[in-house]
Every structure is written in structure tokens, then in C-alpha cells.
Amino acid sequence: MNNVYQKVLEFKNKYSRTIAWRLKKHSDIILKHLNPDETIKYVFCGQKNDKFYDFTTTCVIALTNKRILIGQKRVLYGYALNSITPDLYNDMQIYEGLIWGKLVIDTVKEKIIITNLSKKALTEIETEISSFMMEEKLKYKNFKG
Numbered sequence: 001m002n003n004v005y006q007k008v009l010e011f012k013n014k015y016s017r018t019i020a021w022r023l024k025k026h027s028d029i030i031l032k033h034l035n036p037d038e039t040i041k042y043v044f045c046g047q048k049n050d051k052f053y054d055f056t057t058t059c060v061i062a063l064t065n066k067r068i069l070i071g072q073k074r075v076l077y078g079y080a081l082n083s084i085t086p087d088l089y090n091d092m093q094i095y096e097g098l099i100w101g102k103l104v105i106d107t108v109k110e111k112i113i114i115t116n117l118s119k120k121a122l123t124e125i126e127t128e129i130s131s132f133m134m135e136e137k138l139k140y141k142n143f144k145g
Contacts, residue, residue, distance in 0.1 A: 004030045007043035008060050015118035017100070019055055020045035022073060026060035029071030029079045038064040042128040044121065046114040048072060052100055054115075061114065063132055068105070070112065082112060086136035094126050105129075 005027035012018060023045060034040075042063040048070060049057045059072040068089075070082040084107055091106040101122040103114040117125065 002027060002031050003040050004028075004043055004060065004062055007040060007062075008045050011044045011121070015044075015121040017118040018044075018046060018121060019100070019116040020047070020058045020060075022058055023060060025073035026058065026071050029073050029081055030060055030062045030069050033069060033071070033081055033083070034064065035066070038066050040064055041132065044117075044125055046103070047116045048112070048114055050113040050115065052097065052102070052115050059114070063128055068129070070114075084112070086133055086139075089133050089137070092126065092129060092133075094122050096122060 005024050008023050008027055012020060012023065026045070040062055043060065045058065045060050047055060047057050048059040057072065059070050062069045062071070067086070068084040072080040074080070084105065088108045089105070090108060093104040093106070095102040095104070096119050100115065101117040101119045103117060103122070103125060105112045
């Protein structure tokens with residue numbers, strides 16, 4: 001059992017109202033694209049779409065010591081992977097709805113929307129991502145200037 005899968009199972013058990021499945025397959029995509037010097041800091045799951053009623057686009061999101069990886073194993077064949085490095089990260093919004101929450105990660109090129117997150121998980125997700133990005137952007141800024 002890989003480290004990504006273990007951590008996403010811990011998240012799913014802690015926040016069981018989050019809608020996600022095929023977590024092992026999605027975790028394998030993340031693991032496949034980890035660089036040798038990367039370590040996993042935080043993992044969660046959700047739906048990568050902008051519609052709360054679409055339950056077919058489950059993904060696993062991993063925060064490493066270098067970037068954010070979003071892995072999705074497609075049902076029939078292939079997969080999709082998004083990589084967000086600190087220099088491409090702009091902003092993040094959290095929305096709490098009646099039943100679930102939503103996370104919007106704004107990057108230089110696009111907005112990535114993760115829906116159907118447990119409302120109780122929103123503060124933990126926001127804290128983990130924003131803490132990491134603030135720390136990394138500071139390093140990047142100091143390195144560049």
C-alpha cells in the first residue's frame with residue numbers, strides 16, 4: 001500500500017461526507033508522477049468539476065514539499081494530472097454550501113475547482129494549502145530577488 005493511498009484513506013475516514021471513490025487508482029497516478037526528492041505532506045480527495053451534482057470526476061489532490069498534484073484515473077483508459085507549482089499559484093477561495101463545500105484554486109493559467117468536499121474539511125484544507133504556499137512563495141521570492 002502506498003503512502004498517498006494511506007493518507008487519502010485517513011482523510012476519507014475523517015471526513016466521510018466527502019464524495020470520492022476509486023481512490024487507489026487516483027493515488028497511483030500521483031505516486032507515478034512523484035519526483036525522487038518529493039515527499040507527501042497532505043492528501044485529500046473530491047470531485048474535479050464545478051457542479052455539485054456531478055459525481056463522476058473524482059480525483060486525489062496531494063500537497064508535496066514542492067507542488068500540488070491532482071491525479072485522476074479515467075474510467076476506461078488514460079489519466080489526467082495537474083501540477084501546480086508555487087510560482088503559478090495565485091489565490092484560493094473556499095465556499096461552504098448547504099451540504100458540501102467547494103475549493104477554487106486560481107493559477108496563472110486556469111481555475112481548478114474541487115467540489116463535494118465535507119464542510120468540516122474546508123478549514124483543514126485551506127490551512128494546509130495556504131500555509132504551504134505562503135512558505136514556498138517566500139522562498140521563491142527570496143531566491144528570485
